[in-house]
Amino acid sequence: MNWLPLSILAYLLLAAEPAARGLLRLGSADPGVWPMLAFVLVVHVALVASGQAALWTALIVGAAFDLLFVRVGPSTTFALVGPGAVGFVAAAYFVTTLRGMVARNSLFALAAVCVPAAAIAGLVAVVLLEVRSWFDPDMGPFPAGSELWARLGCALYTGATAFAVGWVIRLLSPLLGLGDGHGRRSGRFG
Amino acid sequence: MISRGPAHASRRRWLLLAVAGMVLLALLPARFTGFLNWFANRATDLTSPIHAPIHALASWIKPAAPALSPDSPQTAQLLAEIDQWKRQVFLLQDDLRRLRAQSAALQRLTDLNIQLATRQITAPVIGVQPDFAQTLLKVRAGSAHGVTDRAVAVFQAVHLVGQVRGVSDRTCMVLPLTDRGAGRLQAVIFTNERLAPRPGAAGGALDADSSPTTDSPIVADQLGGSRLVAALEPTGRGTLRGPVGPDDAPGATAATAIPEVGMIARLRDDRYPRDSWMLIVGVVERVDLQPSGRAVVTVRPMFVPDRLGELTLRLPADPAAP
Numbered sequence: 001m002n003w004l005p006l007s008i009l010a011y012l013l014l015a016a017e018p019a020a021r022g023l024l025r026l027g028s029a030d031p032g033v034w035p036m037l038a039f040v041l042v043v044h045v046a047l048v049a050s051g052q053a054a055l056w057t058a059l060i061v062g063a064a065f066d067l068l069f070v071r072v073g074p075s076t077t078f079a080l081v082g083p084g085a086v087g088f089v090a091a092a093y094f095v096t097t098l099r100g101m102v103a104r105n106s107l108f109a110l111a112a113v114c115v116p117a118a119a120i121a122g123l124v125a126v127v128l129l130e131v132r133s134w135f136d137p138d139m140g141p142f143p144a145g146s147e148l149w150a151r152l153g154c155a156l157y158t159g160a161t162a163f164a165v166g167w168v169i170r171l172l173s174p175l176l177g178l179g180d181g182h183g184r185r186s187g188r189f190g
Numbered sequence: 191m192i193s194r195g196p197a198h199a200s201r202r203r204w205l206l207l208a209v210a211g212m213v214l215l216a217l218l219p220a221r222f223t224g225f226l227n228w229f230a231n232r233a234t235d236l237t238s239p240i241h242a243p244i245h246a247l248a249s250w251i252k253p254a255a256p257a258l259s260p261d262s263p264q265t266a267q268l269l270a271e272i273d274q275w276k277r278q279v280f281l282l283q284d285d286l287r288r289l290r291a292q293s294a295a296l297q298r299l300t301d302l303n304i305q306l307a308t309r310q311i312t313a314p315v316i317g318v319q320p321d322f323a324q325t326l327l328k329v330r331a332g333s334a335h336g337v338t339d340r341a342v343a344v345f346q347a348v349h350l351v352g353q354v355r356g357v358s359d360r361t362c363m364v365l366p367l368t369d370r371g372a373g374r375l376q377a378v379i380f381t382n383e384r385l386a387p388r389p390g391a392a393g394g395a396l397d398a399d400s401s402p403t404t405d406s407p408i409v410a411d412q413l414g415g416s417r418l419v420a421a422l423e424p425t426g427r428g429t430l431r432g433p434v435g436p437d438d439a440p441g442a443t444a445a446t447a448i449p450e451v452g453m454i455a456r457l458r459d460d461r462y463p464r465d466s467w468m469l470i471v472g473v474v475e476r477v478d479l480q481p482s483g484r485a486v487v488t489v490r491p492m493f494v495p496d497r498l499g500e501l502t503l504r505l506p507a508d509p510a511a512p
Contacts, residue, residue, distance in 0.1 A: 011237075011240075018241055019247075020244065021319075022245060022318035022496050023244070052205065055205055059208055062212075068233055070319070070356060071321070071324070072326065072363070072365050072371045074373075077355045078223065078226070079223070080223075081212065081226050081229075082212045082214075082215040082216025082217070085212040085216075086212050086216060128217065135219065138220035139220075140371065
């Protein structure tokens with residue numbers, strides 16, 4: 001896996017993420033539903049790269065993802081790093097355990113795997129945020145139920161957009177050192 | 191079987207440590223993780239070059255408000271000026287009522303406060319941060335331009351957008367008033383001020399297929415009508431909702447009227463600087479009468495916050511001023 005091209009692609013997807021949220025958002029109520037572009041890259045890497053590389057990619061992209069979205073509490077505005085990163089790692093781990101059963105060079109497989117993986121990432125993030133809200137007054141009220149539903153909606157939306165994003169990623173796969181999508185190893189930590 | 195050496199085990203150990211660190215960061219209260227703000231600001235700076243053009247494209251595809259009619263730009267400009275002057279009149283009227291109820295000394299102090307000049311800077315919105323928790327507008331103006339936390343953001347000079355919540359050197363974040371995190375807002379509704387009725391619509395009432403926009407004309411049949419006070423809370427659906435009561439401010443006339451659809455809600459909240467009072471919060475789009483007889487209004491701003499291409503920040507003219 002070539003880390004430099006992968007980093008550049010991750011940067012482009014992460015930078016496009018906030019604006020794409022505004023453009024592709026569904027629903028007028030808060031929280032709305034939008035696709036997670038960079039997450040598709042994480043799932044693709046988890047499908048075709050070695051387990052360690054997949055988990056590290058998920059961790060780094062997840063942490064960068066967290067840094068892009070500051071939170072406003074009752075008394076302060078703060079960056080919250082962790083929920084996205086841990087959620088992405090959990091999702092990548094899920095994909096690495098599952099990938100032996102799917103056709104990894106198929107866009108349909110990528111889209112299909114994105115949905116449960118994004119749901120897992122969302123679930124982990126909501127659990128961490130809920131726990132944090134118990135003792136951190138700066139979090140303010142945390143509507144865990146509605147946020148979980150929104151994240152499940154995002155998971156479906158991410159799966160739908162994975163066709164387009166995945167197509168671009170697969171075009172660049174040789175450049176990224178990810179082969180043709182068949183992957184080199186099938187073990188979880190291979 | 192593939193043999194895995196100590197290097198593999200070491201990498202795995204580092205990975206587990208990194209994940210544990212992320213869990214710790216996720217759970218640590220915000221007061222211990224202030225250093226992360228520096229990284230977040232750098233991440234914002236790094237992604238802005240990509241973010242801004244995409245947001246500009248998005249704003250072009252989904253504009254904040256319909257463009258002014260190309261065949262009558264002068265009319266639209268005049269209507270905007272009328273709104274500005276009307277706001278000035280309401281502001282002065284409110285000041286007059288309050289000043290009559292105060293002692294001479296307080297009048298003098300308050301008068302000094304009212305004269306506090308504001309400086310306005312117009313800055314582009316370079317991105318929207320719609321998150322599960324809140325929607326923030328990322329604006330290309332920061333502490334280097336004199337922007338301070340809690341500065342008031344407006345659209346087209348008279349429409350309240352929200353408050354600055356988080357400032358870095360070159361950018362700041364604006365929390366729209368419709369976001370659930372913005373909290374309760376005190377507004378005043380003038381019973382004699384409402385949207386001008388559209389041709390064919392009855393009594394200025396709103397209908398489902400035509401939401402008011404910032405270029406919708408507002409008419410006031412006479413100045414000095416009775417006022418109602420509303421405690422509005424964001425609903426999370428782009429509106430604010432809350433109960434309405436009579437204005438009990440000193441000097442205000444008692445109002446027995448109930449609010450009506452199409453009336454205009456204006457800011458009058460102690461948490462905002464006084465020079466921001468009477469900015470337009472939105473238009474009453476729904477009135478519900480409770481069994482107790484009390485009215486609950488739903489107010490919708492006349493623009494969509496996350497479609498704004500630019501906004502204006504109201505700052506103290508003297509940065510050293512409170």
